[in-house]
Amino acid sequence: MERSRRIVLFLSATILVIAFFTRGHRPSYDDGKVASLHSGSTGITVRVKGPGPSSCVYILQNGAMVRDVIFLTACPSAPYMTEKGLLERVLHNGDIVELSIDDQQHLFVITRRMKATEEMLLGIPLDPDELDLDDWESLPGIGPVLAQRIIDYRQKNGAFGPVEAVMRVPGVGEKKFLQMKRYFN
8 A cells, every 4th residue: 555655646747857858848949039037028027126125126017106106115105205206206128116215214216227238138229328337348249349439429429319320330241230139129
């Protein structure tokens, strides 16, 4: 009786392990698509960094404001200690809303942008006019020298506008442009 029980247990465990590996490990194909947390979703993706379980990535409706994030995070009763007008600021893809509460239970709010690497992982299109030196370096085919050349070109000539304008920078040819284009709008 003990031996048959062991065999049944062994077979059950084997079936579970096989099921896990066949469902959990799919072959990966390099089809040129960008990794994305959400695909085809409408709205904006923002990261909230703050006290408690509220720290995570949220997909909010277009037009959501900083005050909406405060209500989502269960901090609406705290008195706000923030710059005037920040609560009514409309959020955009890639924004980070940082919340902190001091000893007197005052809520401090700061907003800033995600780094390009985080935006790429979340499937948020990059804006060539908002990238800093580190962001440019994180793109495929762009090293420190070319990243600096892109920043210098933008400072001298103004905003790029459409990402295709980056091809005007010496050293960004069609091949490099095609490598990075998928990360932009």
